Amino acid sequence: QQPVQSPQAVILREGEDAVINCSSSKALYSVHWYRQKHGEAPIFLMILLKGGEQKGHDKISASFNEKKQQSSLYLTASQLSYSGTYFCGFRNSGNTPLVFGKGTRLSVIA
Amino acid sequence: KAGVTQTPRYLIKTRGQQVTLSCSPISGHRSVSWYQQTPGQGLQFLFEYFSETQRNKGNFPGRFSGRQFSNSRSEMNVSTLELGDSALYLCASSPGRKSQETQYFGPGTRLLVL
Numbered sequence: 001q002q003p004v005q006s007p008q009a010v011i012l013r014e015g016e017d018a019v020i021n022c023s024s025s026k027a028l029y030s031v032h033w034y035r036q037k038h039g040e041a042p043i044f045l046m047i048l049l050k051g052g053e054q055k056g057h058d059k060i061s062a063s064f065n066e067k068k069q070q071s072s073l074y075l076t077a078s079q080l081s082y083s084g085t086y087f088c089g090f091r092n093s094g095n096t097p098l099v100f101g102k103g104t105r106l107s108v109i110a
Numbered sequence: 111k112a113g114v115t116q117t118p119r120y121l122i123k124t125r126g127q128q129v130t131l132s133c134s135p136i137s138g139h140r141s142v143s144w145y146q147q148t149p150g151q152g153l154q155f156l157f158e159y160f161s162e163t164q165r166n167k168g169n170f171p172g173r174f175s176g177r178q179f180s181n182s183r184s185e186m187n188v189s190t191l192e193l194g195d196s197a198l199y200l201c202a203s204s205p206g207r208k209s210q211e212t213q214y215f216g217p218g219t220r221l222l223v224l
Contacts (some may be wrong), residue, residue: 097166104151
C-alpha cells in the first residue's frame with residue numbers, strides 16, 4: 001500500500017522550517033527519503049530502520065516512529081536549494097519492494 | 111563509478127504499439143527496480159529484479175513486463191500501448207544483498223503515447 005504523505009505542497013520563505021509527514025497502515029521495516037528536482041532523477045537523502053531512530057545531516061533530519069508507523073522529515077532554516085518534490089518510501093518487510101508516497105512539493109522563495 | 115543509465119531518454123509512440131525500455135545499473139549492483147511516475151500518482155512500483163529473477167511485482171496489468179540479463183542490465187516492455195501509459199519510467203539499482211540498501215535512480219525515459 002502506498003504511504004500517505006502530507007502536506008501535498010508547501011511554500012516557504014528562506015530561513016523557515018518545514019515538516020513533511022508520512023504514514024503507513026502496515027508495520028514498517030524501513031523508511032527512505034528522496035528529493036527530486038524538476039526534470040531530474042530522485043536523489044537519496046536518508047534511510048531509517050525500525051527501532052525508532054532519528055537521522056540527519058546538515059539542516060535536514062528525519063524520525064521514524066515504529067509504533068505509530070510514521071516518519072517525518074524536518075527541514076530547518078530552509079534554503080532555495082531545498083526546493084523540489086520530497087518522497088518517502090516504505091518497506092513493510094525485508095522482502096517487500098520499496099513503495100513511495102505521492103510526494104510533497106516544496107517551494108522555497110527568497 | 112558511472113551512475114544508472116536509461117535508454118532511450120525520450121520516446122513517442124502511438125496507441126497499440128509496443129515499447130522496450132532499457133536500464134543499465136551501477137557496476138556491481140545486482141538489483142533493479144522499475145517505477146512509473148505520473149503527476150497525479152507519484153512513483154508507482156512496477157517490478158524488482160535480482161540476479162535475473164523477478165523478486166517483486168507491482169499492481170500493473172500484464173501488458174507491463176520485464177526481464178533482467180546476466181550482466182544485471184534490465185529491460186521493461188509495454189505492449190498494446192494506451193494513452194494512460196504516458197509517463198516517466200524510472201529505474202533504480204542497488205547492490206541487492208540487503209533489503210535496507212539505498213536505491214540509486216537513473217534519469218528516466220519519458221514516454222508519450224499519442
